[in-house]
Amino acid sequence: MTNRRDFLKLTALTGLSFYLSPAFAMAQEVKKTTVRIGLIGAGLRGCNHLELLLARNDVVVPAI
Numbered sequence: 001m002t003n004r005r006d007f008l009k010l011t012a013l014t015g016l017s018f019y020l021s022p023a024f025a026m027a028q029e030v031k032k033t034t035v036r037i038g039l040i041g042a043g044l045r046g047c048n049h050l051e052l053l054l055a056r057n058d059v060v061v062p063a064i
Helices: 004-019 044-054
Strands: 035-038 059-063
Touching: 044 059
Parallel strands: 035 059
Antiparallel strands: none
């Protein structure tokens, strides 16, 4: 049975393993890709989301 201390150790080690993954360990540059997002039924909230999406350089909105 796992107690709180063992759970916290395991959680910390798991988080550390993600941090020390090859992308971080070898300092590889992350390839930037463009995301294409289409909005369906964009009401008042969707218009706000559209403004936020269009302000980004890595997002294209081809259809509304």
